Amino acid sequence: MSQDYKFDSKYGGISGYDQDCMIIASFGNHADPSVHRRRKFEDEDVKNNEIPHAHARDDVSIVKYRLSRDSHRTVTTVLVDEPENERDKNRYVEEIELFLERCEKPGATIWYMGHGQDGSGDWCFRGGFLTFRELLSIYIKLFRGKILTLVIDSPCSGQWAYALIEELDRLEVPACGHKAIQRGILVKIFASCQRHEIPRERFYSVDGCMIEDRGLVFFGLGSTLSSGNDWEQHPVHVNTTRLSCMRKDTAKCRAVKHQEWKWKDKISGETSSRVYLVRGTDCGRPAWHYVLLRADPDNAKEFHTRIAKGTVDVADFGIVLASGWGDDPPEDVKQQLRISIR
Known part of the structure; x- marks a missing residue:
């Protein structure tokens, strides 16, 4: 494991590492009936007073503001898909690959917001959907062994968190950060809602995260975001770097047999x-x-x-x-x- 990484004794995962950040906003027009859009965010739903005039800002500006408050994160790439100005899916794949290839820091964050495919939570672009497995393949090819954080604020986004869990169990990686690090799969997913939910726009970027001494912190599994107007969404969080064995020393890790340490069992x-x-x-x-x-x-x-x-x-x-x-x-x-x- 890189010396740039350190385990947070309070929270059990890796923290305190520098990251380049990429923001992707998919707001284009899509005729496919399986494409879901986030629900409109009403001004009165904004509860977080930390962001000045949050109700007047667009989502991309709020996210850039959030990331700028984290001393370990630097925004290097911002891509926005708008009606009549959509990019092809292959162009986005190329941009993601270029972003990861150029990143020389120990970690990277990709924050995706906008449209999501019904059921799969896949990212929506002109000419097709970017699937979880496609993005994971890009990570394995170009960034394996480094930490990739995915922040996903789109309909059915929680499905990607469960897809990561399924993949780790398929590979029989015991559910402990030591074992994920040994296999080079250091991925964190922060999804704004469960796999069957449609989130509200700007809700997660405003009230789903906060700045602490250790940086930008997201609400995860078990938490509820509520507007107070009969609206709720339930974020999902998977962090493969978090230790489960209560041992900082990899050599003393007790998560040996996968059948005793399954990711789906840990999350459930x-x-x-x-x-x-x-x-x-x-x-x-x-x-x-x-x-x-x-x-x-x-x-x-x-x-x-x-x-x-x-x-x-x-x-x-x-x-x-x-x-x-x-x-x-x-x-x-x-x-x-x-x-x-x-």
């Missing part, structure tokens, strides 16, 4: 449902253990039977994520666990 919450805090005694002293049970119903049943009997060796039933002396784990360990398994 199934993995977190297999984590238990066990309190007891070890050599006569109070001790606690966080254990991730093996993904086997019979194993879980036997584990609970042993617990009820009062004697159990937690290592027989899964992976010990953390342990220590005392009645309860310290708060920093609890916080680290919450970050690791979510």
Whole structure:
């Protein structure tokens, strides 16, 4: 892993690296009935007062403003598709390839906004759709081993997050940043809505992210963006660099078997449902253990039977994520666990 990368002890992923940024706005005319447009954003829906006169700015200006507030990000490319001035899909592919080829920094961000294809969330251009698999292939060819962040504010955009999860599981990459880094697949996806939703224009760029000391931060899975006018959308976030094993040292990573560390299980919450805090005694002293049970119903049943009997060796039933002396784990360990398994 590049020395330019560092793990954020508070948030569990890689942070503090410089990035070039590309903005793509697809607002052209499309006759294809599968193309969805974002819903109109009413001025009264703007809640974030951090952006001056946000209701009077177009989406591209807001995004440029957001990115400019992040000291690690530099906007180098802005492409806008407008009615009667649309570019061909192949031109966009060429521009994306050129952007990644020229990027000499440890990371890059592509912020796409505008139209999205129904169901797939694919990006819409004249002459066709840019699919997730096509963009991933570009990344593998030109940028593998570096961090690519995709911010997608378009209809059905969450589908790309799930497509990334499916691809990682297809490749049998265990759901931990150590393993993704070893395979060179360092991708973050921040989608403005779930895969079946149509977002409002300018909603995500205004209220879906904020500036903190560590840079631009996006709301992710489990959060809700609401206008207060009976409108909601639910962002989705996948970060392949986030550590799940509670170990910073790659050599000590406990995410070894893919069947025990699947990405779809992590995102759905199934993995977190297999984590238990066990309190007891070890050599006569109070001790606690966080254990991730093996993904086997019979194993879980036997584990609970042993617990009820009062004697159990937690290592027989899964992976010990953390342990220590005392009645309860310290708060920093609890916080680290919450970050690791979510």
